[in-house]
Amino acid sequence: MRHTPSYLLTDPDEVRRLIRGNPWATIVSPASGLVASHYPFLLEEPAEGEDPGDGISLVSHVGRPDEEAHELGRHEVLVIIQGPHGYVSPGWYPPDQFIPTWNHVTAHLWGTPEILSDEENFAVLFRLVDHFEQRMPHPVSLQIDEERARGIARGTVGIRVRVRRFDARAKLSQDKGPAVIESVISALRAPGPYENPALAAEMVREHGEPNPQRSAPQDPSADRGED
Structure with missing residues (x-):
């Protein structure tokens, strides 16, 4: 990613939070040419009372023959986690600022x-199903027919990725003044073509809740554009 120090996300706990909330990821491998696939990933959580430290470990599975296409286990791969993101209109800025941008985490x-x-893979598949089903009013489990589920699992390959390094960004209008930031948050929360409450929530985490009594910015030169 572009080197933008003001947007760097360096806290491993924040990266873990991003993974938990956005499990659908992209795997990119430098196999025979670039290969990309998309699968759900789960964070391996430390045991209760255990200090997670800076380590991040992910588990998932791929459908055969993706393990060969990616040459999994033979070299490093890139896993991309895409959190909330969306268009930021210059219509939410002062009149003389007309360059739009895209905020993202x-x-x-x-x-x-x-x-x-095979046993570890089935345990990961079991956990994946339980993880996503827990929100349902009547959760479905692989226990319904474990023998059949194990047969289907043979068409997949389980993987663990112990993250050696990460590069994360939270680009959330840090280059703008308070009034503009609050205008963007309010616009993202409002009904319309670019309504995006998840992105608004990330901006609130970064900047705090908008002050409803704050007036619109009178000195646009105080804000500098930085995409």
């Missing part, structure tokens, strides 16, 4: 995948 994570055993 994104993490790039590198590591060499470990191929899981």
Whole structure:
């Protein structure tokens, strides 16, 4: 990603939060040419009371023959986590600011995948289903027919990616003044073509809740554009 120090996200806990909330990821491998696939990833959480430290570990699975297409286990891969993102209209800025931008929270994570055993793979698949089903009023589990589920699991390959390094960004209008930031948050929350409450929530985490009594900016020169 472009080197933008003011947007760097360096806290491993914040990267973990991003992964938990946005499990659908892209895997990119430098195999025979670039290869990309898309799968859900889960964060391996530390045991209760255990200090997670700076380490980040992910588990997932790929459908055969993606493990060969990516040459998994033979080299490092890039896992891209895309958090909330969206268009920011200059209509939410003072009149003389007319350059739009795109706010986002994104993490790039590198590591060499470990191929899981069949039993570990099934445990990951079991956990994936339970993780996403827990929000349903009547959760469905692989326990309904474990023998059949194990048969289907043989068409997949489980992987663990211990993240060796990451490069993350939270680009959330840090280059703008308070009044503009609050205008953007309010616009993202309002009904319309670019309504985006998830992105608004990320901006609130970064900047705090808007002050409803704050007036519009009178001195646009105080804000500098930086995409």
